[in-house]
Amino acid sequence: MHICTSVCPYDCPDACGLLVTVEDGRVIRVAGAPDHPFTRGTLCPKMAHYERTVHSPRRLTTPLRRVGKKGSGEFAPLSWDEALKIIADKWRYIIKEYGAEAILPYSYAGTMGIVQHDAYHGLFYKLGASELDRTICAPAKGRGFQDVMGRTLPTAPQEAQKSDFIILWSIHMLATDIHFQHDLKTARQNGAKIYCIDTYKNKTAAWADCFIAVRPGTDGALALGLMHVLARENLTDEAFLAQNVIGWEELRREILPKYTPEKTEELTGVPAETVIELARMYGQAKAPFIRLGSGQSRYRNGAMTSRLITCLPAVVGAWGKQGGGLLTSASASKAYDKSIVRHPEWRQAGRRVVNMCRIGEALTRDDSIRSLYVYSSNPACTAPDQNQVIKGLSRENLFTVVHERFLTDTARYADIVLPATTSLEHDDAYYSYGNYTIQCGFQAIPPVGESRSNWEVACALARAMGIEDPFYRQSAKDLVEKLIATTSVWPEPVDRELLKSGRPTPLTLPADYNTSFATKSGKIEIRNDELTPALPDYLPLAEDKGELAFVNAPDMRILDSSFNERDELTKGQTMLLFIHPEDAARFDVHDGETVTLANERGSADFTAKISTCTGKGQVVSEGVWWQERVKGKHSVNVLTSQRLTDEADGSTFYDVRVDLHKK
Template sequence: MPTEIRRSVCPYDCPDTCGLLVEVEDGRAMRVSGDPEHPFTRGTLCPKMLHYEKTAHSPLRLTTPLVRIGPKGKGEFRAATWNEAVAIIAARWREIISGYGAEAILPYSYAGTMGLVHRNCGHAFFHRLGASRLDRTICSPAKEAGWKAIMGDTPSPHPDEVAESDLVILWGINAAATNIHFLHGVRETRKRGAQVWLIDTYETPTAAAADRVILSRPGSDGALALGMMHVIAREGLIDKAFVEERIQGFAELAEQILPGYPPERVSAITGVPASVIEDMARCYARAQAPFIRLGSGLSRYGNGAMTVRTICALPALVGAYGKRGGGLLASTSTGAAFAMKEVTREDFMLRPTRIVNMNRLGHALTELSDPPVKSLYVYHSNPASVTPDQNAILRGLARNDLFTVVHDRFMTDTARWADVVLPACSSLETGDVYRAYGTYCIQRAWPAIPPVGESRSNWDTFAFLAEAMGFDEPYFSQTEEEIIEHLVAIPAPMRDGIDLARFEEGKGVELPLAPDAPRTFRTPSGKVEILNHREPEPLPRHLPTHEEEGNLPLMLMTAPTLYALNASFYEQDELRERQGGMRLMVNPVEAGTRGIGDGERVIACNERGKVEFTLAVTDRVPPGVAVAEGVWWSEHAPGDRTVNALTSQRLTDRGNGSTFYDTRIEVKKAR
């Protein structure tokens, strides 16, 4: 058979949303490479996606439905047909609905696929069923809340504008792992003489792209921004015209807040020397067009939204929001590009049902009542690995009265606890529409290969379940192609002016962004709203984290790795090997005081759990911090638990987000 080249899109939860070229022979993906015609990713891929064909055709792929025959958690199943598996699910759900009501059924999903149809089509099914709704806030809702408090609906600048900056600050973002294509513009502007700073809690691989690395204590980034603003205001380095004409509340900030954050006090909070804070402030204020690329990790603390809000105030003082190549990029808002209500169908709900926060799944499975959760349906997520407070979740999954269904490509840690497992398609086996959240690109994809084994897409699975439950709405009888065609046929002002021919060819295209859109402030006042009376706290200030006064000595960073994305890609042996095992990184000082050495087995522990790691001693991590990169599958872990046995179900100050980084631990030698 001749080789065919088919276009596709990376489906994973990454801001870049890379364009792919898939070489297909006889229905099998032989090679995956970057699409050089993609307007942002330009033909390059991260290490994770270089061999995506190994994921699509992994020998670990589930290829038939499975029904549990052994104890929960043992992963003992027998093969079943789709008809049998769906009949079992429908019968159990009818029984649960009869005894407890449909709200006793809880869906659980997040961003295992970012395709707009397959990620979101389950909403319509569960709305029609009357199930509990899931508050999907595990990633960065606090970041969004912080941006909106200052900037409202103002769009972020185009990421390529960074090439016009003379000072780039990579603030709390390990771009080498999570936003690799943004570094293209960073490298270009650095070649032309721009300075690049990295501000983070430890020296990540992104430090190689920076001229200067500033390490601040976990959760203290807002205080650092306030310290810089204190110096800028004190030394008269503000852009007076911009402040007077385009900012609401600078006088109140300068009078009520900034006097409380002199460099000496901020140094005590952040660990950054006062002289460095002063130098940072002066360099930032004197730059012609300073550009901040803001990560999401710093929003995953109890003070996350306020931290983001405070950092977002900083560019306003020097007028950076009014300059090309300046300002702040948190994420791009492309949600208005497609009419997602046509997919999610909230109108199917007979009444609003209860909402369960996904970060508190452990609580939902073990304590929630009226009604209790009697069935959990998991799709494109792996909560036993990726969700906070792993031990609470496993206690819930172990309940004999909990009926759990998992739809996935692999026998994940969650699937091992399921009563029924359904085989899912990879993105190469489905069509969909994608929109980026770190660029202004959209792209349509068609299936590149047929489904592997008996795997079915989310759309086809929910259509099958709808039929079994007796739903007769025409929505559920559409094919995947029909719902996609319906979605792209609905006009949206945000798509006006796109290269429609390229889009219909399956190529990545950019949504038009007016040149001055990031500099036209979409707030109620039309100004940058440093003072916002709609917020519980009208002005930005530093708030403590949950663990600021915690008893244990080390703050744990559950950080991204170059070779995995959360719990994805652990099916590829080469990528696991490149991580070097499930490691905990600490500073030599911390290792020395505990009498533990590089390569030793250690136990990280707190009140929620104990996790075994291999120790990595490195001066890339400052004292007082421990770093665990990646979210490992338990079968590859040194012990029987992984990193989220240590994280908590506590939420952020705004947005009800996760607080993965707001965790303290102790470390000791494993016995």
């Protein structure tokens, strides 16, 4: 028996440090690493028994070839040599007959390790395949921050310990950033007040001192209402603004007069007196801190909304105050030069680019995509407009390969399924995007069955396709060592020996990191002349058909569609729909009844839960569930849209309206 260090590989901002106990080639226990500077020895319930995922009886252990109808899940085993030959032969035929752009890779963040996440990029660049614009999460949030702050490093989460007023804005912390509560508990012990702003009262909201419900998609108007009150009541830091900010006077003169507390209430549903109270609390705080989640960015106005919220710390001079600032996503990824794995110089000019949020449209518009290679993602479940995605995946003339650990909803539509390793069966380098920590995770156990890592399969496919570049003769560990060597790009020294050891490695931040503004002007740019409009303003959502707004939020038991394989996590009700009592009375709905939500894209069945956690005119569900976990024919993304955000072409998962019917 021995203990290995490792990292949580999932798409979560925390990137927990792990202690993995191994006996006879099996993982028997997973615990938190106490020396991790942010996760501090604790794990979420999902990772506390990661060994149940690693050694799940549902793991794929051999390559499979489809023998039944697409979607039926009927497969027969075959060897790796046979599988690779089938793929290579099919790709050569497609390239000859239709051109290399008829091949499309599809992936996201099923693993956050750099080597495995980026393993296939170079291969598809070399082939000249179509490229994927990977925007399904929250690029609009990052763009909104960048529009104001440029490449300025966001505030470290531990800074919140010294804050006296903290806003959790559109982040279900207990589901998606659980370790931040350590910092909030310290702040609370020191007297800080914690407010939560969200579209419904989830468990994080109940944890805060005060909850403020905002109408879906109107967070930007709330930010403007707060700035209106801050300016009106002289709660702004005029000295900071004069020295460090461009555009404040124009915003105050041209935009803010429209957003009185009364107008803000009309737009957002937040009572005028609450707008005033929140502005006063924020403006009078010595060091206010905002932890900004991603929910507010998943609307058509997502980038503008994030831009407006990002203006708030500048207005009160929170930057540079110990404990103050704003954290969107930390920039720990900048510690590595990821081009070592990605090889962007191999990209072939003029290749077709497909936005992953519109994969349904891309697969059904015409037959120009003839092969889809899916890894580290589950689009049949997680992509918007599920009916269109399934229609595309059902095409008999679409040759689909899925590299996966489990027979997911997407894998059921594959022609070839390849078994993938988990993070404990391969080497990789990791970073957090919610704190400034990096770490390496090295192979702890042999691959389960015949599973192979993304990198191993990328190398095998490169050879099968006649690509002899020496890059593909390296091991994953070789690439990890090269990534470690590139950490010199970080502005402060990185403890490379600690990183090589596999232990959590904190990134030292420059002393002036939150007062040195990395924009073209060197100042915070409330007015950005490269944008239209140059001054930020609220963008209202266009009215879609449907009586009710619908938001699908995170479920604490799973992460996107990951962990659906674990029965002990998924037991209990799924596709639960929170309905306000007044709406329940209007539709004559009672607790426990099956109801259907429908719009022009499709319909899905839910179990009604009457609750005041949601507001009138709005219904809420939690979780992205595999088909086997839901009672009807479809899961939640049958309702969501392929439309994109105002900037950065991100997803609009929360910008949905529906009608409700009783079964």
